[in-house]
Amino acid sequence: MEVNLGLNFCGVNFPNPFVVSKVPPVGDVEIIAAQLEAGWGGVILRNASLNTAAGKQTITALRGKAPLYRGVDYEEKRIIDLGWIEPQAPISVEEAESSIRTLKERFPDSVVIAGMVGTSREEWLKVSRRLSQAGADMIECDFSISNGNSADVKTVIAHDLKLMEKASRYVREGARSTPVILKVPGTLPEREMIVETLKEAGANALNLFYEPKGVPGINLTNFIPFPNVGGKSTLSIMGGAAIKPYVLGILAEWGIANKRLGLSVLGGAYNWRDCVELILMGASILQFHGAVLQRGVRFVDELKSGVSDYLSEKMISSVEKLVGKSLPYFVTEENLPRSSLVAAAIDEEICTHCGICYQICEGLGYHAINFSDQRKPMIDKKKCVGDGLCVAACPVFNCMSLRRVSR
Amino acid sequence: MPNMPKVIKGFDEETTTLSYPEALEEAGRCYLCYNAPCREALPAKTDIAGFIARMRSRNFRGALRLVKETNFFPGITSRVSPYDQQCEEACLRKIYGGPVRIAELERVLAEYDRNSKNPYLPEIPESIDKTVAIVGSGPTGLSAAVELVLNGCKVIMYESARIAGGVFTKGIPSYLISDEVIEYEVNGVLELGVDLVTGINAGESINLVSMKRSFDALLLAIGMGVPRKLPVQGSEKGDIFTGLEILESLKLKEKRLRLGENIVIVGGGNVSLDVTAALLKLGIDTVTLLYRRDREHMPVFKSRYRLAEEMGVKIKFRTVLKEIISNDQRTITEVVCQKNELKEKDDSQQVVAEPIEGSEFTLPADTVIFSIGQELDRDLVEMFDLETTEEGRIKVDPETNQTNDSFIFAAGSCVERIDTLVDAIARGQDTARKIVRKLLEE
Ligand code: SF4
Ligand code: SF4
Ligand code: SF4
Secondary structure, eight states, X not given: OOOXXXXXXXXXXXXXXXXXXXXSSSXXXXXXXXXXXXXXXXXXXXXXXXXXXTTOOOHHHHHTTOOOEEEEEETTEEEEEEEEOOOOOOEEHHHHHHHHHHHHHHOTTSEEEEEEOOSXXXXXXXXXXXXXXXXXXXXXXXXXXXXXXXXXOOOBGGGOHHHHHHHHHHHHHHHTTSOEEEEEETTOSOHHHHHHHHHHTTOOEEEEEOOOEEOOOBOTTTOOBSSOBTTBOOOEEEOSGGGHHHHHHHHHHHHHHOSSSEEEEESOOOSHHHHHHHHHTTOSEEEESHHHHHHOTTHHHHHHHHHHHHHHHXXXXXXXXXXXXXXXXXXXXXXXXXXXXXXXXXXXXXXXXXXXXXXXXXXXXXXXXXXXXXXXXXXXXXXXXXXXXXXXXXXXTTSEEEEEOOO | OTTOEEEEXXXXXXXXXXXXXXHHHHHHHOOOOTTOHHHHHSTTOXXXXXXXXXXXXXXXXHHHHHHHHHOSOHHHHHHHSOGGGTHHHHOGGGGTTSOOOHHHHHHHHHHHHHTOSXXXXXXXXXXXXXXXXXXXXXXXXXXXXXXXXXXXXXXXEEESSSSSOTHHHHSSOTTTSOXXXXXXHHHHHHTTXXXXXXXXXXXXXXXXXXXXXXXXXXXXXXXXXXXXXXXXXXXXXXSEEEHHHHHHHHHSTTEEEEXXXXXXXXXXXHHHHHHXXXXXXXXXXXXXXXXXXXXXXXXXXXXXXXXXXHHTOEEETTEEXXXXXXXXXXXXXXXXXXXXXXXXXXXXXXXXXXXXXXXXXXXXXXXXXXXXXXXXXXXXXXXXXXXXXXXXXXXXXXXXXXXSSTTEEEOSTTTSOOOSHHXXXXXXXXXXXXXXXXXXXX
16 A cells, blocks of 8 residues: 655645754764755754854864763663763854755755754844745744853743743744744643744744753763763763653643644654654654664664555555544543453463563562463453553563453 | 504683673573573572573672572583573573573673682681581582581592592593683682692591591592493403593693594493594594494483584494404404394383394494493492492482481482582582581581
8 A cells, every 4th residue: 555654744745754853963964965865854954043153063172072972771782762962053044054055956855944043033033034045944943042142041942931932923024934843842831821822923833852861871980970071971961762751741741732833853763663653642743863873864764664564554544644643542640531441361372481470460469360380370350450560571572461351 | 553642632612602792682581580490490509580680780790699609610510511401491481582591691600700800709607616528529529518618617628639620620521611611610619718638538548537536527429430341351451441531631631642543432421422522523533432222312411412413423323332352462453242122111111222132243443432431439438338229329318418327428429310510519519508407406
């Protein structure tokens, strides 16, 4: 079955929902061109700003502050999460303009989103105007930065709704007919109010991101936290595979609050299953940063194949039809049904008799699994409360499940 | 050219050890089963799931410590004991991609320790003021010594050979395990403060009366020291060796071994296979092994059979040696063999081999190696007035491992049939605990 991975997001046609966000860390338009060449649906350029003197990013500057990245391992599994202290310094509007022109000329069908930041009326207006004139398909204004360039003014724009509203209006005005995405932390409260206000102010979409600050670990030999930059460390941005559940949670909350803005999400997608899940939870566009650093540009093939094969198997013609499909099933805890009765069940064909399910159920105090001398686990349906921890812990894929039981 | 002495340089160990990334991946395959059956299936009862869990979080030292609680010689056993027929056979992961390679993981830990700047030494408890003498420093004696020391006893160990180790040092070909590994783990016992007296025959040097005065107990772990030879016609002259003699000389570097071109090995155990494989490795390929029954009756480890098979071992099944024929210069020229037929006994599972009349045939031969097991060294037994069993082993009370003289304990293959090194180690540890219990009761 022919499936369509393309979708229309705020009036812009994306060949697929997979977008590379701000890779590489230093500007080289050829690397970005290679991403579009490889088949990504779009790219987001690094934020343009009128004020780039403070943080002009060069390879030399980065090298002086190495290492930047640190993976988090769990036992034998490498990089279950990834942390980085890479500063996202803005680029000049001129550089952004030239990149947009080059990319749009070579890839007219791919989507080029221009990132921007601003801290004043002038900047919001001017930068958005110039990016739109240069031919950007969309403009993404980042509200996660501080308002003001001096180090002691630390108000994050997104934390001040009035300021966000004001800025949005300027960007809208500057961008003219170019659709505008506003990048805000997914953890913001008062989501309904934000959606209403920003919609009124002219925004087309939100890009929710979740990049919690963390420490990937500590070197137990010398006690220096990772990454060790010349004997010192600092907070990293955590954006590896492990954050998917949090991003899904964020989407669930925004998805319910939001009826009027398009949703894009940054972070948490590390394979096609993650992608499908994030889309089901309401995201139309998926932005990738850490995963592209880790897996390289060709990674998009896996995603495209995974999602389209899933769609053909489910006989769904277009990815658009998946957007938000899981939201109706999501309620607050007090609204969960009170009459759900399930019990654990075991597929005896594939059970290894390891006894982990038994150990867990005993530990929980339910004593619902009998474990014979022959090491055969048997669920006592009368005692099983169906909490599902044994199902989560069984080491054999798909061996245990929860089945509905009649009263 | 027959009977030219061959200079043997000894073998290099061929056993490899997993790298850390491989080991972590393998450890990750373990389910950490509840009441894991792998543990029950290894005679030493090592907490396998426990040590694997520690390895997974890269606590190698803790993992090694756990292994050493039940088996002080993981470097040796993980190389030569048939884990594939014990714990790995019982591993529940078996059906999904094969069992967890437990021996490999244990070996990684042993190597970790051997390469460590700060190797593991257990804490020695306060003395309980008891001294135990042990005769024999093979696996049983050594592991008993460890357990006794770790229970606060003082241990003096007597060994008739020049160095400690028994089967460890004598009976295992160097391509399976290097001398360095053995030495390291045997020395580990001495480092616990065990006094070792080598080159001494305990019974002759110290008499029982003085022993009883100086020690609180005596443990015999003398193994089955004397290799058996078949009393066939012609077996008193010519180049006739025992399998253990060959293995022992192969262990000595730069040893000159006079071996012929046509070698016949009698017996179908691990030692015969090891001797055959070793000779084949030396390029002596005219080796024929005679075994009286079939492959499935051979009391051998699967891995050792596989190795000998890969080396191209030639085995004549259902065949016995009847006569060795020599010429006037006392040089063997040929051997006479006879075919067997196998009959199932009605009253037991056992298959008996019975010679077939008139099935004799000859094989060209210049060297005969007997490898048909060992028997008890009678000297000590007689000197100490010990009762023996029908099987020709020392008789003990299975509850206490005491002999008819309650001062004397015995353990290991001098008491019962022991199939693997891990069994021998487990018996030593177990008997040591019995001795401690008895000493504390007194
Ligand atoms: S945890 Fe799974 S594999 Fe293990 S005994 Fe229970 S059902 Fe079987
Ligand atoms: S679902 Fe809960 S109660 Fe039921 S068997 Fe599993 S652990 Fe026990
Ligand atoms: S049986 Fe296998 S999987 Fe289970 S604990 Fe033992 S080694 Fe691990």
